[in-house]
Amino acid sequence: MTDRMPRALALPPSDGPAPNRRLLLSAGLGLAAAAMLRPARAAGSIRIGYQKYGSLVLLKGRGSLETALQPLGVTVAWSEFPSGPPLLEALNAGAIDFGSAGEAPPIFAQAASPELRYVATEPPAPRGEAILVPKDSPVRSVADLRGKTIALNKGSNVHFLLVRALAQAGVPYDGVKLAFLAPADANAAFVRGSVDAWAIWDPYLAAAERATGARVLADGQGLAPNRQFYLSRRGFTDSSPEIVSAVLKAIGEVDAWAEGHADAVAAELAPAVGIPAPVLGVALGRLSYGVAPLDAAAVADQQKVADAFHGLGLLPRPIRVADAVWTQPERRAENRAETR
């Protein structure tokens, strides 16, 4: 009896519409796979990835980019990302066309894909990142961090800052204990006293200073430039250079406005970032405004970051930052004219 049960439970072969269903199913799966492999972009559109803090948020809020791109017949789609790495992963995957990130994420994104393009940079903001210690900590200098536990986001701009600070103070990299934590979790560990120091960037830096009275042990001055980069991908810069140029122009305009309206910027960003406007004002005061193409100094600075991460074994192979730098068409024409 039990031997017959499986046969009784099995469905009889059907000569009805099953093959059609199978055909539809396989066609549907094929289309879905194709859609996943090649994320769609409308001909006259740009998909921008942004984070909660920075010029792109202001640009989105003011709606000035949409106005600027209207004559070109280009629409804008915005996507928010929690941090640089997933934003650049989306950029490399072709899910977005443009975005911004700090120094470190583009290094790893370039190592992962030759598609990445640096299109512009903001001036250095070295005071916008620092190594913090609790206000009553006996640690008075970076040299005192030997044997101590430091919280940081692995492979971030502050990782590079820490490497440089330790080297300058003569502390070997393996002479400290590292606790790799995201900013929110690092904040909890810092408040509890589970870590002796915290390498962090603005606006979390300003918030921690205000909330806990933490002391700055060292910031980026003389150690790390702490730049913000605007990035795209080769496919987009090749096919739509005029859109990229228009976006950079719009960012430049919003930056020029922001520089003279710090209070208004703080008030606008505070709800999104979840940090009080006065605290955000402190962070914004440490920002550098303006958008410019990457010059030799910016490329050299970024190459130092790449080499440092390769030295730590975080990069699988060395990279040349210069290979990923995009030149605006008008600048290309200028360069050609100069070389003639």
Place this chain on the structure above:
Amino acid sequence: MPLLRRGGRAGLGLLLPLVAAIGWEIAVATGAASGRLLPPPSRIGATLWELAVSGDLWLHVEATLVRVGLGFLCGAAAGIIAGALVATIPLLRWLVDPSLQALRAVPSLAWVPLFILWFGILETPKVLLIAVGVFFPVYVGVSGAIASVDRKLVEVGRIFRLSRLALARRILLPAVLPATLVGLRTGLGLGFLFVVAAELMGASEGLGYLLVDGQQFSKPDQIVAAIIAFALVGKAADMALLTLTRPLTRWQDTVRDSL
């Protein structure tokens, strides 16, 4: 013969992933698909091999297994005790169960900042977070199983003048055991889910750390390698639990055995 049949079933289980892997490898090799976002099996295999040869893989697997093992023991013990108490003491059921059912809905990541504040960043918060994940399915399984024991079985036990201890051992335990074991299996599975969140708490080893590290540094091959390692380790742990607990339900005569 049954051994052969079981081997055949295991082979069938491997068929789907094998076909998918070969299909994807061919798709990448022929250029029909980009191997960057989802690397081909050959590259994932190479990554796993590199991790294994360097010894890193075993370090990560060991760290995760120790955390899940300790978390599972703590969570399962707490779940069994709480489930039994809540099911047998009505006042406790009215008092405690609503709160526990509400807490059950809290996602693992939501606990992370609190656990860091309460317990620091060493092993304690990691193990406790996994224990939280394991606790709820075990608690629900045990309390539900006890509450749904057939009243007639208990009455039969009373007719036979069984003492409370004998009643528990001869009637309640066999009636509750199958659902409890299902709860334990579900709890173990959730333990492996929660370990990823746990290893965000300042870990520098573990499969969850390996996974997040791959995402942070744009290494899709490492991400998939970590997922495969998770799947294999999780399956092995589940099989070990099944093997250890099978003798406890040997008396069961289920339809599954005859299918």
